[in-house]
Amino acid sequence: MPVKVRTSRNLRASYSRVPLLGWFCGALIAVTLERFAGTPIALALGLPKIPVLFGLDIMLKKPVLIPNAILYVALVYGLPMGVTTRSSISLTNRLAGRLIRFPIAITVAVHLALLYTTLHLWAGISDYRALVLKLTLIAVMLTLSLNVINGYMGEFSCSHPGFMALGAYCASVFTVGLFVDDQFFGAVFLPPALGPFLFPVALILGGFLASFGALFVAIPSFRTRGDYLAIISLAFLFIVKSLIENLEFVRGPRGLSGQPDWADLPTVFLWTVLCVWSINNFVRSTLGKALNAVRDNEMAASAMTVDTRRTKIVAFLFAAFWAGVAGGLFAHVLRYVNPSTFSIQNLAEVLAMVYFGGLNSVYGSIVGAVSISLLGEALRPLEIFKWIIIPLLLILVMIFRPTGLIAFKDLDVASLLRPKQNPDGEV
Amino acid sequence: MPILRVQNMSHDFGGLRAVQDYAVEIEMGQIRGLIGPNGAGKTTIFNLLTGIYTPTEGEIVLDGKRINGLPAHRIASMGISRTFQNLLLWRHMTVLEHVKMAHYSRIRYGLFGAFFGTTKRHKEEAEIEGKAYALLEMMGIRHLSDQVVLNLPYGAQRRVEMARALATEPRILLLDEPTAGMNPEELGQIMEIIRRVHDQLGLAVLLIEHRLKVVMELCERIQTLNFGEVIAEGTPEEIQNDPKVIDAYLGKESLI
Numbered sequence: 178m179p180v181k182v183r184t185s186r187n188l189r190a191s192y193s194r195v196p197l198l199g200w201f202c203g204a205l206i207a208v209t210l211e212r213f214a215g216t217p218i219a220l221a222l223g224l225p226k227i228p229v230l231f232g233l234d235i236m237l238k239k240p241v242l243i244p245n246a247i248l249y250v251a252l253v254y255g256l257p258m259g260v261t262t263r264s265s266i267s268l269t270n271r272l273a274g275r276l277i278r279f280p281i282a283i284t285v286a287v288h289l290a291l292l293y294t295t296l297h298l299w300a301g302i303s304d305y306r307a308l309v310l311k312l313t314l315i316a317v318m319l320t321l322s323l324n325v326i327n328g329y330m331g332e333f334s335c336s337h338p339g340f341m342a343l344g345a346y347c348a349s350v351f352t353v354g355l356f357v358d359d360q361f362f363g364a365v366f367l368p369p370a371l372g373p374f375l376f377p378v379a380l381i382l383g384g385f386l387a388s389f390g391a392l393f394v395a396i397p398s399f400r401t402r403g404d405y406l407a408i409i410s411l412a413f414l415f416i417v418k419s420l421i422e423n424l425e426f427v428r429g430p431r432g433l434s435g436q437p438d439w440a441d442l443p444t445v446f447l448w449t450v451l452c453v454w455s456i457n458n459f460v461r462s463t464l465g466k467a468l469n470a471v472r473d474n475e476m477a478a479s480a481m482t483v484d485t486r487r488t489k490i491v492a493f494l495f496a497a498f499w500a501g502v503a504g505g506l507f508a509h510v511l512r513y514v515n516p517s518t519f520s521i522q523n524l525a526e527v528l529a530m531v532y533f534g535g536l537n538s539v540y541g542s543i544v545g546a547v548s549i550s551l552l553g554e555a556l557r558p559l560e561i562f563k564w565i566i567i568p569l570l571l572i573l574v575m576i577f578r579p580t581g582l583i584a585f586k587d588l589d590v591a592s593l594l595r596p597k598q599n600p601d602g603e604v
Numbered sequence: 605m606p607i608l609r610v611q612n613m614s615h616d617f618g619g620l621r622a623v624q625d626y627a628v629e630i631e632m633g634q635i636r637g638l639i640g641p642n643g644a645g646k647t648t649i650f651n652l653l654t655g656i657y658t659p660t661e662g663e664i665v666l667d668g669k670r671i672n673g674l675p676a677h678r679i680a681s682m683g684i685s686r687t688f689q690n691l692l693l694w695r696h697m698t699v700l701e702h703v704k705m706a707h708y709s710r711i712r713y714g715l716f717g718a719f720f721g722t723t724k725r726h727k728e729e730a731e732i733e734g735k736a737y738a739l740l741e742m743m744g745i746r747h748l749s750d751q752v753v754l755n756l757p758y759g760a761q762r763r764v765e766m767a768r769a770l771a772t773e774p775r776i777l778l779l780d781e782p783t784a785g786m787n788p789e790e791l792g793q794i795m796e797i798i799r800r801v802h803d804q805l806g807l808a809v810l811l812i813e814h815r816l817k818v819v820m821e822l823c824e825r826i827q828t829l830n831f832g833e834v835i836a837e838g839t840p841e842e843i844q845n846d847p848k849v850i851d852a853y854l855g856k857e858s859l860i
Contacts, residue, residue: 455719462718462725463704463711463732466697470705473694479676480654480686482709482772491715537696585696 194597195262198276199269201291203258208298211253215302222249227302230309233555266598273596284594293446300442307442311510313550314449315503320530320546321456321539322499327528328536328584329460330492331472336394336410337500337527339417342519343390344383344501345508346421349433351379352509357435361426369437376439380448380505387501388494390417395490414524421516432515433508440509448506452499457539457588459495468492469537526553529571535581539588545581606631607808608653608684608776613662615652622648624832626662628810630776635802635809637819639843640829641852646812647689649829650778653810654686655679681709685774687765689781689812693753699764700749703736704729706771739767742804743797759790763797770801776808777801783818791818798822820844828852 195203215227222245228235231254232246262269276284300307319337326334354362356372367375394413398406422430459465467488470478479485508514526549534545549567556563574582606629615623623645630636638646651657653664655676664672671679685706694702711732717725740746743763748756753764762782769777782798783791795818802809813819819826820840828836828843830852836843843849 458721459718462713462721463708463729464713464715464718466701466705467708469697469701470694473696474692476656476676477688477692477694478705480656480680480688480692481706481768482677482681483705484675484677484708495719 191263191266194266194270196270196273196597197288197594198273198291198596199262199265200258201288201295202265202269203262205291205295205298206261207254207257208295210257212298212301215253218253219249222252224249229303229305230551230555234558237556237558270596270598273594277591277595281591285590288594289450293443296446297442308510309551309554311440311442311445312507313547314445315507315510316527316530316546316550317543318449318452318499318503318506319527320534321453321542322496322503323527323531324534324536324538324542325456325460325468325492325496327531328538328541329465329468329472330489331468332489333404333407334394334410334493334496335407335524336391336413336417336497338519338521338523339410339414340387340391340497340500341504341507341523342417342421342514342516343387344380344504345514345519346383346427346433346504347386347501348379348383348505349436349508349514350427351382352376352437352439353433353435356437359435361428372437373439376444376509380502383505384498384501387497387504391494391497392490395493399486399489399493414519414521418516418519430516432513434513436509436512436514438509438512440506445506445510448502452502453539453543456495456499457590459492460539461587461589464488465492529567532581533571533574535578535584535586538581538583538586540586541581541583544583607667609663609665610653611663611665613649613652613659613664615648615657616660622832623652623659626832626834628827630808630810632775632808633802633806634825635798635811635823637823637826637840638810638812638829639814639816639819639826639849644829644852645832646829647780648832650686650780650810650812653679653778654684677709680772680774683773683775684778685769685772685776686778687762687769687780687782689784691761691765693761693765693768695754696752698749699740699745699751699753699756699767700733700736702753702764702768703739703771704732706768707732707735709772736767736771739770742770742800743767758785759793762786762794766797766801770805774807776810778810778812780812781814782811783813783815791815795822816844 211227219225219227224235224242224245228246228249232250235246236243276287296310300310319341323334323337326332350362352372353359355366355375356369358365390413394406394410398409421427427433460468467478467483470481470483471485471488475485530545530549531542532545533549534543535541552567553563556566559566578584608628608630610626610628613623613626614621626649628636638649640646648657652659655671655674655678658673662672663670666679666682666684671682694705697705711728713722713725713728716722717728737746737749740749743766745760745763745767748760753761756764766782779798783794786794798809798811799822801807811819811823823840826838826840826843827834828846828849835848835852836846838846
């Protein structure tokens with residue numbers, strides 16, 4: 178037994194020296210392998226085609242194929258990543274060490290380019306993967322922005338689907354109205370070539386409309402602390418929903434369709450990066466840390482010159498802005514929105530992602546959003562049981578880690594990208 | 605000319621008059637004491653001076669400007685800072701973050717800088733960090749700067765609160781029972797710190813204190829409060845021998 182324990186510890190120790198760059202390179206090699214040799218490997222293992230979501234979907238549909246699917250994942254993802262990351266530790270550490278000496282923006286750009294290439298290759302296997310990936314990235318934006326209110330500020334807001342709806346409809350009306358020949362909005366107004374350039378404008382307008390809506394929640398509810406925000410924001414969600422249902426020019430409950438196909442993977446990825454970056458910037462600045470001060474003790478915060486009301490309102494509008502942008506992207510990914518999408522169930526999903534991943538943490542929101550949305554997709558074959566497994570998981574997390582998986586942790590980009598060992602050192 | 609002048613300040617909680625016709629004039633660089641039995645209204649006076657409550661009657665004038673009715677954060681940024689009797693620290697934040705936070709009103713980079721991490725912001729944050737470290741050094745807790753306050757011993761938490769209060773760059777520092785719950789050794793240290801802060805920064809200090817030894821040693825002038833009213837004011841010697849103060853603290857002689 179002690180030998181086994183020691184080897185597992187050694188293994189962990191050696192992998193802990195792999196820098197982030199090493200992991201990204203390993204993942205890139207694995208997805209490249211899948212791209213070129215995935216189908217033959219899958220066929221050789223007796224699988225009908227490349228497993229879409231790490232074999233989970235196949236395992237649940239045909240339990241006989243469970244060993245084959247596991248073998249596929251081990252062969253295509255596990256083995257290449259395990260071997261390349263471990264064997265290239267000194268190389269990747271040296272590279273990371275050289276990269277970190279550049280301005281941080283360049284270092285980050287290189288890492289993001291690697292990450293994007295990996296995701297692009299992974300999503301290139303099937304349209305379904307691409308869709309799941311886009312929805313996951315949107316979920317990251319939503320979760321992170323809700324975490325600003327529910328985690329960093331410590332209030333409980335329920336209006337996120339409402340902000341998302343405002344953003345989705347505003348962006349949709351903008352693009353459908355200007356660029357699509359539509360029976361409600363009339364003929365094409367602007368040449369479609371301009372579209373991709375004006376798409377960011379549509380998203381930002383959607384974000385601003387969501388922020389404007391948030392003002393109506395923020396002004397009455399931030400006079401005092403307590404449960405008011407939860408109640409008012411829930412009411413706001415219902416008001417937005419029934420408002421849209423009764424607006425004929427967005428076709429009420431039938432929903433709005435025909436959005437142009439501009440929300441491709443790079444666009445969604447870029448907006449997600451922008452969202453994570455700006456929120457992380459905000460919560461790490463002293464102006465953003467004021468949210469924590471207000472949450473932990475509002476009286477002390479105001480005695481230490483913090484304008485508590487302004488802090489809360491700004492953060493709330495900021496979070497609503499990103500929820501609106503996420504909503505706009507969501508509408509253009511699905512190319513159809515209807516008011517019933519933005520319901521209590523949607524709220525429950527986002528809340529689950531926030532509390533599962535961890536309060537007051539950017540890492541936590543990313544982990545929560547990715548794991549819950551991938552799990553939700555992977556468990557889809559189980560149909561109704563999905564809604565037993567996910568809540569059960571949530572309950573377990575609440576019991577063992579009441580603030581979520583990775584709570585109260587700062588995301589420091591520079592230290593994340595740093596090499597994990599001395600470039601010339603042995604250890 | 606006094607920096608802070610309070611006249612006829614009264615405050616009611618519902619039907620209860622907690623403070624009655626309180627008046628004080630604080631000069632630059634003065635250390636003043638405020639003593640009195642429990643429930644005499646000492647902390648209420650602090651809450652009135654710092655804008656947490658608005659006085660029912662009377663006037664608070666800072667540098668010739670009337671400040672009653674202003675929100676607490678405005679008053680704090682105008683130069684009145686305080687500590688709290690029961691340590692109101694932010695439990696999830698580190699020591700350094702506490703002290704940086706108190707520079708809030710001096711931040712000029714604005715929301716744009718906060719969202720997009722401009723160079724101006726990095727410069728200002730570095731500046732604030734430098735000032736914060738200097739204050740932690742002065743309080744002797746620099747080595748704890750990365751600790752979350754919840755994990756610190758009580759004495760260190762008191763110092764964090766003091767460093768935080770000083771970070772707002774006050775001219776008047778209100779200390780609400782700074783030695784509560786301290787052992788004699790820590791007591792000596794905190795008195796030493798109060799004296800050092802006063803000498804180095806030239807602040808006016810208003811001190812609420814239960815231990816007469818501390819007040820008598822530190823303060824130039826002392827006010828005694830009972831049932832919301834000032835019953836005696838004077839130098840430590842005068843206060844010590846004032847029969848009304850002895851009554852308030854020890855009860856009437858005939859009753860013992």
